[in-house]
Amino acid sequence: MNALERLGLAALHxxxxxxxxxxxxxxxxxxxVPLPGPAALPRLQTTLAGMPLxxxxxxxxxxxKNAEALAPLSRAGFGFIxxxxxxxxxxxxxxxxRLFRLTEDRAAINRFGFNNQxxxxxxxxxxxxxxxxxxxxxxxxANKTSVDRVADFVRVLAHCGPHIxxxxxxxxSPNTERLRDLQGPLALAALLKNVMxxxxxxxxxxxxxxxxxxxxxxxxxEDIAEVAMAARISGIxxxxxxxxxxxxxxxxxxxxxxxxxxxxxxxSTRVLAQLSRLTQGMLPLIGVGGIGSAEEAYQKIxxxxxxxxxxxxxxxxxxxxxxxxxxxxxALLARDGxxxxxxxxxxxxxxxx
Numbered sequence: 001m002n003a004l005e006r007l008g009l010a011a012l013h014x015x016x017x018x019x020x021x022x023x024x025x026x027x028x029x030x031x032x033v034p035l036p037g038p039a040a041l042p043r044l045q046t047t048l049a050g051m052p053l054x055x056x057x058x059x060x061x062x063x064x065k066n067a068e069a070l071a072p073l074s075r076a077g078f079g080f081i082x083x084x085x086x087x088x089x090x091x092x093x094x095x096x097x098r099l100f101r102l103t104e105d106r107a108a109i110n111r112f113g114f115n116n117q118x119x120x121x122x123x124x125x126x127x128x129x130x131x132x133x134x135x136x137x138x139x140x141x142a143n144k145t146s147v148d149r150v151a152d153f154v155r156v157l158a159h160c161g162p163h164i165x166x167x168x169x170x171x172x173s174p175n176t177e178r179l180r181d182l183q184g185p186l187a188l189a190a191l192l193k194n195v196m197x198x199x200x201x202x203x204x205x206x207x208x209x210x211x212x213x214x215x216x217x218x219x220x221x222e223d224i225a226e227v228a229m230a231a232r233i234s235g236i237x238x239x240x241x242x243x244x245x246x247x248x249x250x251x252x253x254x255x256x257x258x259x260x261x262x263x264x265x266x267x268s269t270r271v272l273a274q275l276s277r278l279t280q281g282m283l284p285l286i287g288v289g290g291i292g293s294a295e296e297a298y299q300k301i302x303x304x305x306x307x308x309x310x311x312x313x314x315x316x317x318x319x320x321x322x323x324x325x326x327x328x329x330x331a332l333l334a335r336d337g338x339x340x341x342x343x344x345x346x347x348x349x350x351x352x353x
Contacts (some may be wrong), residue, residue, distance in 0.1 A: 292330025
């Protein structure tokens with residue numbers, strides 16, 4: 001982290017977290033943030049569900065909800081980017097305040113509730129982007145007031161699908177009432193059947209991922225793995241935020257919402273490893289939750305992830321953490337004799353089971 005970034009972060013941390021979030025996007029769009037360009041290291045080049053990646057370090061959904069900073073984010077060192085979540089209709093989300101820093105824990109709690117400008121505005125920006133070597137995907141959501149949430153997921157995919165490189169079915173946000181009920185096997189099978197049917201009608205069928213919660217037991221994971229493989233989806237993202245508050249120290253630890261950041265690392269990595277065991281390499285997995293260093297990204301990969309995603313670490317370490325993790329991961333692979341990151345996937349899974 002350079003001096004300018006350190007000063008910028010210090011200034012943002014003096015502001016309300018949601019205002020700071022918006023200003024960070026504004027700074028990116030205005031060209032005020034130095035960006036290194038793609039982190040294209042030969043050892044890190046891989047594929048994810050058929051998509052070529054310059055490196056396996058991606059941006060998780062939730063940061064650029066409305067696809068407003070696609071060009072600068074593509075130059076920040078990420079190997080792939082996920083925007084959204086997008087819902088069919090614009091919605092304001094939950095009442096403010098709804099984003100809280102837990103600085104002592106290197107974490108955050110949010111209860112945004114899928115605040116976004118709606119699929120039409122987001123699709124227009126996605127359609128206007130200049131495509132490059134960094135795939136851009138969209139997290140699909142459902143409106144809070146919807147009477148048919150399955151239809152919402154299908155509508156967003158049908159509308160935005162021509163303009164994205166992958167889509168994620170988000171049934172794991174804790175901030176939309178009863179959304180997580182869609183993780184049950186019967187409801188999930190019906191949802192994925194409809195989503196995949198919509199995907200298959202696209203002129204250019206794209207990978208579809210499923211994002212799950214970390215607050216699931218082994219029986220739940222077994223059901224999800226079985227349904228996901230039967231539905232022919234392209235992979236699973238493990239995991240979203242947690243409702244667990246165990247071991248937190250910060251004053252905001254009692255706030256309602258989903259917890260992200262460092263305290264989620266162990267829980268999400270154990271879920272990832274269990275899914276890796278259950279799917280036996282038949283489904284690519286994306287590891288997300290608590291990654292703040294190259295070593296932690298490496299642990300996710302060795303637990304079974306073909307790629308990883310970050311978000312909360314940037315709150316505390318700035319966007320320069322992205323190329324730093326990519327370069328550090330390259331060094332760790334070289335140290336352990338892996339000629340390519342794909343060869344390391346799952347090699348340390350047993351340590352998490």
